[in-house]
Amino acid sequence: MIIDSSMTWLIALYIFMLAAFTGYEVISRVPSILHTPLMSGSNFIHGIVVVGALHALLTATGLFGQVVGFLGVALGAANAAGGYVVTDRMLAMFKTSDRKGG
């Protein structure tokens, strides 16, 4: 396990609840001109799944775990890297009239 004391289901529910409100609040203030980069930005953030897949692969004790773990890490890494690069490309294009070039 990644943290040393396992959490109870109640603490897990607290985490889920606070995270859900955080996501809602952060997104509800974003202007709609940024909705597409935002969707891909949040797509990048769930790329953190690669950390879970790495854990599954590194702790694998059998062939099945190694094969599926490998697949999971590759997919998760693609999610994270791809989400980052397209979000970055889109956001880099937004400019104001005042700022030339850049």
Add this chain to the structure above:
Amino acid sequence: MYVQHLMGLSGLLAAGLFIFGLKRMSSPVTALSGIVVAGVGMVAAVAASFLVVFDLMHAGNDRLGVNVALALVALAVGAGWAWWKGGKVAMTAMPQMVALYNGMGGGAAASIAAVALSGDAGGSPLILGVTVIGALIGSVSLTGSVIAWAKLDGKINHPWRFGGQRIVNGVIFAATALLGVGVVIFHGVPSGLSLAILFFFGALVFGVMMTLPIGGADMPVVISLYNAFTGLAVGLEGFALQNPALMIAGMVVGSAGTLLTALMAKAMNRSLSNVLFSNFGDLSGAGAADVKGEMKSADASDAAINMRYASSVIIIPGYGLAVAQAQQKLYEFVKLLQAAGVDVKFAIHPVAGRMPGHMNVLLAEAGVPYDIIFDMDDINADFVNTDVALVIGANDVVNPSARTDKSSPIYGMPILNADQAHQVYVIKRGQGKGYSGVENTLFYRQNCSMVYGDAQAVLTQMVQSVKDLGA
């Protein structure tokens, strides 16, 4: 023990940076730094995951060396491919690219669950149950996103529908859910493994079946929904792995994605269940009232010269503009107008392009500064005092029937008030209807003229006509 503290702290850091990064994305000024901040969090979390190796060395796992090598190769292959692909994808193809990356995240969450369920390490029924639910959602997101990608990419061109489809899908879902319960009950028993295989198969098939009947025009909403699904799956697998960083990141995306999905569905005047379960686009001709009057056509150069001598112009771009690859040409025209002292603004409908905000990205790519681009709510009151509204490649979003005609399928959808401008020009390929199949009464109004032709060709002609005037 230190190792676990370090990993826990790196997860905390990552979760904090993700939320801070998302927050910075709420303004175009700071947005670019937002994604960089979140990226730093990701790198830290991934690097720290390798620390578990030090713990495992003491435990003596003879596969450890191979596993580390496999992990490095998988990271390089997955990230390398996605980086290369994402670096060269066209801005118009962005929605399907996001769908594909999202599906992969769902697949990764399902893989975590598959590894956890295949082992005989007995977890509590609660952990197993959460793992199974995460696996179901992740698998649906994987195959559903792949179908969404194929549809937007033109690989599947027609929705696949048959009688009793909803019943068949319901049966598949119920069977998969039952298998999931079985997986929890029979975990650790040899026969439980075959149940697990059937369960994953059922979940993957359900994702395909659920997405196939949905029309291409609704895909943005579906992609956004699957984005939320993947977030949820990641959060649930995070609980199964007892990893708070995954739980927080996953749930933040789960709720943000759900909100975004609801906003999109609302902008299209559809409820989410309507998008998922009703076969929109089949009601062609339904409620198409007879329209009085006739369409007038105008010459591109006449329209251009009118705009050159107008004092204010509002441009309403639609996806047709991007299909014609005419954004650059349009901005060239806009710069000519601005040089002549015309006040030019862009008005963006929430569903312009293929997903909310997509048109903004396409205009930004052409170099249009975002401070002359306005959302529907901010600009709708200005049309009354505007000389010319120029509609390019948009249709349903400027149809006044949405305000008045209760029999129209798009009744109630918020629209841009282009019809209130003194003069309206519509650049359009032909006399066809919008994707809703509804006749657009704007085109028949007194103050509206049609400029027929490919947007690229028409705009080239417009630029030339203004230049010929000799500024």
